[in-house]
Amino acid sequence: MAVDPASAERAAWLRAEIDRHNHAYYVFDQPVVSDAHYDRLMRELQDLELAHPELVTAASPTQRVGAAPLAAFGSVTHSVPMLSLGNAFDDDEVRAFDKRVADTLRAAGRLQPGEAVEYFCELKLDGLAMSIRYESGQLVQAATRGDGQTGEDVTANIRTIRSIPLALRGDGIPPVLEVRGEVFMNLAEFDRLNDAQRARDEKVFVNPRNAAAGSLRQLDPRVTAQRPLRFFAYGWGEVGENPALRHGDMLDWLASLGLPVNTGQHVIAQGAEGLLAYYRDVAARRDRLPYDIDGVVYKVNDLAAQRTLGFVARAPRFAIAHKFPAQEATTKLLDIEVQVGRTGAITPVARLAPVFVGGVTVTNATLHNEDEINRKDVRIGDTVIVRRAGDVIPEVVAPVLGQRPTDARRFVMVSACPVCGSAIERLEDETIARCTGGLFCPAQRKQSLVHAAGRKALDIEGLGDKLVEQLVDRGRIRSLADVFGLSVDELAEYDRMGRKSAENLVTAIDQARKPTLGRLIFALGIRHVGETTARDLALHFGSIESLMAADLDALLAVSDVGPVVAGSILRFFAEPHNIEIVRALQAGGVEPQAEEAPRTLGLAGKTFVLTGTLPVWSREQASAEIVSAGGKVSGSVSRKTNFVVAGEDAGSKLAKAQELGVTVLDEDGLRALLAQASA
């Protein structure tokens, strides 16, 4: 049967394209396209070759793993080839894999009818595959995968990784042992490395895998030694006497020889549904892992069964990688617009062609500031790599330089505020540019009203940014004080406001007339005075009058208030306009209530950090309970943190706590502690 010319042409194009990306990726550590795009190209070629086997050539990228090794490193021929794994991207592909395995094993009499296959499940770390050879227990050679047959000799660099033993230990050391595993970097260590690189004005790495690759490719092992590389063994190549019957036993044996094995993450599962349950479990806690993974791997546990199943081309039939949907994707950067914040901060925001990444469609992403844009060298018109890092917030990672159009434009910081036209000012040694318009600027006025109405300030439910926008645009309110003059009748006239909503809002406004003093001070929106400092000030001065009357020395006497914060407060109350607002609030019936001083109780001196979603309490409730028992709630984990309270979907703070050995509680643990403290 003849192949249609269109398919043949498409296959040739795909090969050339994949080769180009491979070269850029493996030889230069420079991604030209996102992983998702690369995977798509590869999949298309694989499908095409599957449909038309006569199109397969020896040089096709589907027939090898990577590109040629660099000349600078010696090359190593693997005594047992380093295989790649087949991929599954959805549940059905996993079920099909299990069915193939089960059918083959049943036909060979290795599985009883109705019996499920036993699998060994492990994480698929996003790093570099490595083969490390021990002879008589001594580390003699380490090589990258390369094209699977031949890799680069990186022995000197691998020897610098502290978790890899230079000599095996224990009894029964085999004459020859080739360990296969992954070299990778932990996320926290990767961040620290990049901080250090930045501080020294050296290249900042795009992601942990690139950092690991770059570190291994250093010709000077002393440089590699400074990099936080790690290794986990997941398999083996050449091995003399094999004492194990199952894959899991084999890994236990490797661990007993002193090799790092990711034991805590392994699971034995039965049949396809067991595999899928493991996948879902890992996916749910992926964000809490200290390293990046791009999926999970399933292997038939029984080694004799593995031998029965054998290999297809370059991949084993007894194992498969189940990949997560890409968290990175490429899209077009349509424009860079600027937003004006409450303090006048000008924030450039990337407008993106909508792209589906990590489960949601992303159209906007913050670019933080001018320096950030220049550091990343992103330009309007670029194709950019977009990521949903760990949490939720999308981030522009880097431009795809190979796809930069000739008319790509650099971002130019505006010189006048796009909202009010005032001058933009960027003080020396500050990274943030600001609109100088102050409350004259409608954007700043709106933002400061939204801030004052917020949950941590006056807590006026129903007064959100949409309504504030309308009220300010129509000139109905100019300052916070005007809010207290709003009536049900007039509010009901606004867009999306029924009579009921208007009544609710007026009730909420009325309740806001009795805020704690701390909330009122916070609501004023004085620069550098946030929730915590506002409460400290309230406790120290006791009334708004004595805060307004305080001079520099009086302010500096408050703990955690230094010259910068004190200066900001003095400047705020030096503005007649701000005094007027306070007077107008008082005239409008706003009466701050005394701040309740924390009683010295059981939890005095203990610092807590909350993370994730607790089963019953909201984070605010839990926080209030801790504070009322005399404890302190802080935002970031450090050595001084006494307890981390972790709920569902806890993130990096949990990882940090584990790293520092801080006690981790769940909600029940917190309740128990509170009960004990009040007893």
Next chain:
DNA sequence: GATCCTCGAGTTCC
């Protein structure tokens, strides 16, 4: 003077 710890500010999507 350097380092560590907190706080403040800004932000995305559903």
Next chain:
DNA sequence: CTCGAGGATC
């Protein structure tokens, strides 16, 4: 959640 920067501490 993350970054930058202010304040405290050694």
